[in-house]
Amino acid sequence: MDLTQYPLMEIAEKAGTPFYLYDGNILRQKFGELASLTQPRGLQCRFAVKANSARKVLEVANEDGMWIDAVSGNEVLRAKRAGFAMGNEPPVVMFTADVFRDNALAAVIENGVLPNVGSPGMIRELAEAGYRGPIALRINPGFGHGHVQACDTGGPSSKHGIWYEDHAVAGAMAKDAGFPVVALHAHVGTGPQIEEFDRNMRHLAEVFEELMASYPEADAVNLGGGIPHAYRPGARHYDLANYQVILVEAQRALSESAGRQVRVEIEPGRYPVAGMALLVGRVKDVKATRTNQKGPGHEFIMTDAGFNDLIRPAMYGSYHAISIVGKGASRPLEPFVVAGPLCESGDVFTRDEHELLEPRDLPRPEPGDLVVLHDAGAYGAAMSSNYVSLGRAAQVYWQDGRASLISRRETLDDIVARECDETL
Numbered sequence: 001m002d003l004t005q006y007p008l009m010e011i012a013e014k015a016g017t018p019f020y021l022y023d024g025n026i027l028r029q030k031f032g033e034l035a036s037l038t039q040p041r042g043l044q045c046r047f048a049v050k051a052n053s054a055r056k057v058l059e060v061a062n063e064d065g066m067w068i069d070a071v072s073g074n075e076v077l078r079a080k081r082a083g084f085a086m087g088n089e090p091p092v093v094m095f096t097a098d099v100f101r102d103n104a105l106a107a108v109i110e111n112g113v114l115p116n117v118g119s120p121g122m123i124r125e126l127a128e129a130g131y132r133g134p135i136a137l138r139i140n141p142g143f144g145h146g147h148v149q150a151c152d153t154g155g156p157s158s159k160h161g162i163w164y165e166d167h168a169v170a171g172a173m174a175k176d177a178g179f180p181v182v183a184l185h186a187h188v189g190t191g192p193q194i195e196e197f198d199r200n201m202r203h204l205a206e207v208f209e210e211l212m213a214s215y216p217e218a219d220a221v222n223l224g225g226g227i228p229h230a231y232r233p234g235a236r237h238y239d240l241a242n243y244q245v246i247l248v249e250a251q252r253a254l255s256e257s258a259g260r261q262v263r264v265e266i267e268p269g270r271y272p273v274a275g276m277a278l279l280v281g282r283v284k285d286v287k288a289t290r291t292n293q294k295g296p297g298h299e300f301i302m303t304d305a306g307f308n309d310l311i312r313p314a315m316y317g318s319y320h321a322i323s324i325v326g327k328g329a330s331r332p333l334e335p336f337v338v339a340g341p342l343c344e345s346g347d348v349f350t351r352d353e354h355e356l357l358e359p360r361d362l363p364r365p366e367p368g369d370l371v372v373l374h375d376a377g378a379y380g381a382a383m384s385s386n387y388v389s390l391g392r393a394a395q396v397y398w399q400d401g402r403a404s405l406i407s408r409r410e411t412l413d414d415i416v417a418r419e420c421d422e423t424l
Contacts, residue, residue: 326369
């Protein structure tokens with residue numbers, strides 16, 4: 001993203017730091033690409049609310065014909081508030097989980113959305129709650145991997161889905177409960193290499209060709225996904241045209257094998273939202289440690305943005321490009337560690353996948369300059385927290401040269417609003 005197009009200093013003065021900036025033009029471009037990707041008959045894209053649940057983002061997704069993958073009852077209700085159709089004909093909103101928690105079961109039943117069952121016990125709970133309707137089965141196909149080791153999306157060490165060799169048990173439970181199985185689902189993840197993603201998609205389609213024979217009422221297969229996003233400068237961008245070929249081939253093969261028209265769904269994950277957002281913090285200080293027997297010293301750029309705002313680097317060493325905006329932006333590059341305000345050693349944005357400090361070459365900033373973390377739209381604000389009672393950052397939407405506040409910064413009153421003293 002070209003930072004010169006945004007009045008970041010001006011927005012920072014008005015919204016305070018840290019804040020998220022969402023570029024609506026990029027967001028609409030990405031959802032438009034996905035709409036074109038699934039243009040062929042029999043293809044459908046589901047946006048995962050967990051990637052970015054901002055109402056404005058959901059509204060744009062709805063305008064571009066996306067369907068929804070929700071993983072909590074409140075995500076179902078947020079989709080409803082954003083204008084997505086409820087009910088299961090067609091199943092615009094699908095609820096995917098391994099357990100029902102909080103209001104999830106009620107949200108599914110009251111709104112008639114399609115439950116995508118990831119554990120056999122969910123079938124029992126649906127029956128006991130009086131549910132009468134179709135279900136989907138989430139299958140663990142025995143393989144799969146996310147973009148890092150911590151993201152274990154499929155295989156024997158993954159908690160997600162019903163093990164593929166045990167699907168018949170769940171199928172029998174569904175039949176006994178009177179629940180037609182209308183869709184099969186799996187999510188095997190992006191994988192660390194683009195080629196692995198393509199291989200996984202083809203392999204998964206082959207797995208479902210075999211499974212579909214056991215479910216004569218199933219008219220949809222969800223291949224999951226998580227389309228790769230290029231976080232690092234110079235990284236390869238994924239070819240959506242090639243992906244479309246894979247999907248069209250899968251849709252044709254599945255339909256021919258099943259002897260009926262089968263809809264193929266995908267879940268692009270971070271793809272439509274990762275690159276549309278910046279997390280903008282303020283430089284508070286630049287300080288140094290010295291080399292001693294414990295290791296080399298570092299210079300730290302201290303910023304007011306922390307892992308409470310963007311946890312991905314602390315959680316699994318994810319990479320986000322970093323820029324400096326302000327007086328120091330034009331200075332020569334030097335190695336710096338960029339760290340946040342929290343009283344936690346993990347509150348560092350420049351770590352590698354092994355959680356070791358990995359300094360970045362950046363210009364030496366002045367206090368008051370801005371630190372900008374790129375590609376922060378996926379699992380940024382959505383995974384932020386009130387750790388140490390800090391309010392969640394504001395979210396600003398930028399469209400056609402105009403900034404709008406779409407989510408204000410949380411106050412202490414917001415944080416403590418649910419505290420009470422009630423007898424149970």
